[in-house]
Amino acid sequence: MKNKKLLLIIPMAAAILMTAAVYGWAAPCKGMLETVSGKEVHMGCFYLKVPSLVMSVMWIAIGIDGLCSKRISPLLLMVSGILTVFMTIERIGGMKICAAPEMSCHITVWWIRALGVLVTLSGLLALYNPDKQV
Numbered sequence: 001m002k003n004k005k006l007l008l009i010i011p012m013a014a015a016i017l018m019t020a021a022v023y024g025w026a027a028p029c030k031g032m033l034e035t036v037s038g039k040e041v042h043m044g045c046f047y048l049k050v051p052s053l054v055m056s057v058m059w060i061a062i063g064i065d066g067l068c069s070k071r072i073s074p075l076l077l078m079v080s081g082i083l084t085v086f087m088t089i090e091r092i093g094g095m096k097i098c099a100a101p102e103m104s105c106h107i108t109v110w111w112i113r114a115l116g117v118l119v120t121l122s123g124l125l126a127l128y129n130p131d132k133q134v
Contacts, residue, residue: 004072010122011077012063014115015056021111022052028105044096045105048088051095052112055084059119077123084116 022028028048032040058080066072087094088109097105 004070004126005067007072007077007122007126008063008066011059011080011119014119015059015063018052018059018112018115019056021115022049022108026107026111028108043105045103045108048095048097048105048108048112051087052084055080055087055116072126074123074126077126078120079123081116081118081120081123084119085113088112088116 028045034040062076090096
């Protein structure tokens with residue numbers, strides 16, 4: 001059971017790290033774009049904070065539910081991790097990221113993707129059951 005608790009603590013720790021990264025050291029671009037009419041709007045990557053916060057809350061909820069019920073839902077961990085990675089890929093419907101590689105949103109994206117992969121791997125590890133080996 002110790003390993004299973006660790007697999008539930010990983011997504012909760014990843015949620016805390018992702019929230020801290022997106023609102024702290026790896027925050028997306030804070031600049032504004034000027035439209036043709038003269039108004040200023042946020043860059044597309046500014047809105048990356050919202051879905052990353054939603055995924056963080058989901059990971060904490062999955063972890064708390066697993067600790068309370070003493071069971072892991074590997075499918076939820078894997079799907080939420082994969083969705084977290086996909087939300088940063090613009091070509092498949094994810095959030096827009098600045099084209100210039102020196103913009104700070106690229107660091108944000110790598111943090112989000114790395115944590116999404118970590119949660120996906122914890123879901124895959126939760127599928128492993130040494131008692132049911134063939």
